[in-house]
Amino acid sequence: MTTLTEASSSKFVRINEGELDLLIHYNDCGQGDETVVMLHGSGPGASGWANFNRNIEPLVEAGFRVILMDCPGWSKSDSIVCEGSRSDLNATALKGLLDELDIEKVHILGNSMGGHSAVAFSLRYPQRVGKLVLMGGGTGGASLFTPMPTEGIKRLQGLYREPTIENLKSMMDIFVFDTSDLTEELFQARLDNMLARRDHLENFVKSIQANPKQFPDFSPRLAEISAETLVIWGRQDRFVPMDTGLRLVAGIPNSELHIFNRCGHWAQWEHADKFNRMVLDFLTH
Numbered sequence: 493m494t495t496l497t498e499a500s501s502s503k504f505v506r507i508n509e510g511e512l513d514l515l516i517h518y519n520d521c522g523q524g525d526e527t528v529v530m531l532h533g534s535g536p537g538a539s540g541w542a543n544f545n546r547n548i549e550p551l552v553e554a555g556f557r558v559i560l561m562d563c564p565g566w567s568k569s570d571s572i573v574c575e576g577s578r579s580d581l582n583a584t585a586l587k588g589l590l591d592e593l594d595i596e597k598v599h600i601l602g603n604s605m606g607g608h609s610a611v612a613f614s615l616r617y618p619q620r621v622g623k624l625v626l627m628g629g630g631t632g633g634a635s636l637f638t639p640m641p642t643e644g645i646k647r648l649q650g651l652y653r654e655p656t657i658e659n660l661k662s663m664m665d666i667f668v669f670d671t672s673d674l675t676e677e678l679f680q681a682r683l684d685n686m687l688a689r690r691d692h693l694e695n696f697v698k699s700i701q702a703n704p705k706q707f708p709d710f711s712p713r714l715a716e717i718s719a720e721t722l723v724i725w726g727r728q729d730r731f732v733p734m735d736t737g738l739r740l741v742a743g744i745p746n747s748e749l750h751i752f753n754r755c756g757h758w759a760q761w762e763h764a765d766k767f768n769r770m771v772l773d774f775l776t777h
């Protein structure tokens with residue numbers, strides 16, 4: 493079997509969907525009758541590949557096609573200023589991508605912003621969703637226990653405004669529970685990603701100035717989601733508090749929740765093996 497790499501799976505497509513006319517970058521991995529779309533988080537320098545590189549191979553080996561969409565404003569996709577709901581904007585972009593690729597129905601695994609966007613997509617296009625995995629995200633809205641914006645989101649926004657290695661390390665320091673796995677190589681790769689697209693950084697800052705609430709609260713509509721849903725959270729998440737996960741399972745009728753201990757905002761990376769087993773089991777049963 494050939495080794496999967498970012499470069500060998502990298503593709504671009506032009507989408508024309510609603511008000512969006514954008515070049516979208518995505519990675520297309522493996523082949524199979526069923527497709528899993530992975531949607532990344534909103535941190536500076538994030539991408540599908542950066543978020544999910546520990547999670548692609550097990551799904552591909554199990555016979556799934558895996559599509560990693562880089563949302564508008566991230567990585568090699570076109571940049572954009574978002575003055576409305578970014579969750580809905582990403583949902584529109586995903587609809588455009590799936591139409592271009594001629595894929596009718598997908599499972600969606602969303603991380604943080606990617607989870608918010610997966611819920612937006614499910615509410616708008618329920619017939620196109622198989623199962624949902626929502627990790628560290630799924631809806632905006634206030635936490636009952638943690639003042640918002642959280643310390644993590646404050647550091648994330650500070651990094652967008654001043655993209656320095658010091659601010660990156662300060663954000664990453666509270667991003668994961670156990671920082672000993674964070675290497676200089678990882679910091680450098682993330683910094684390079686960020687600085688390669690200063691337009692994305694500037695447009696993110698303009699977006700939150702125009703609309704600080706980029707991710708709307710979907711709580712009142714969660715009961716409309718019929719897809720079987722697995723919610724996954726880190727017990728020590730300092731970016732999107734764990735009680736958001738409780739709100740999701742309270743609202744989505746066909747859902748269950750797993751909380752990883754000793755885990756921050758990146759469960760798919762911090763607990764990759766167990767996470768992969770859990771997701772595979774969920775998708776195949």
Ligand SMILES: O=C(O)/C=C/C(=O)/C=C/C=C(\O)C(=O)O
Pocket residue numbers: 532533534535536538539543603604605606629632645707731732
């Ligand atoms: O503000 C929110 O609700 C969402 C925040 C995020 O999506 C943060 C995500 C950060 C990453 O996953 C990353 O890789 O930077």
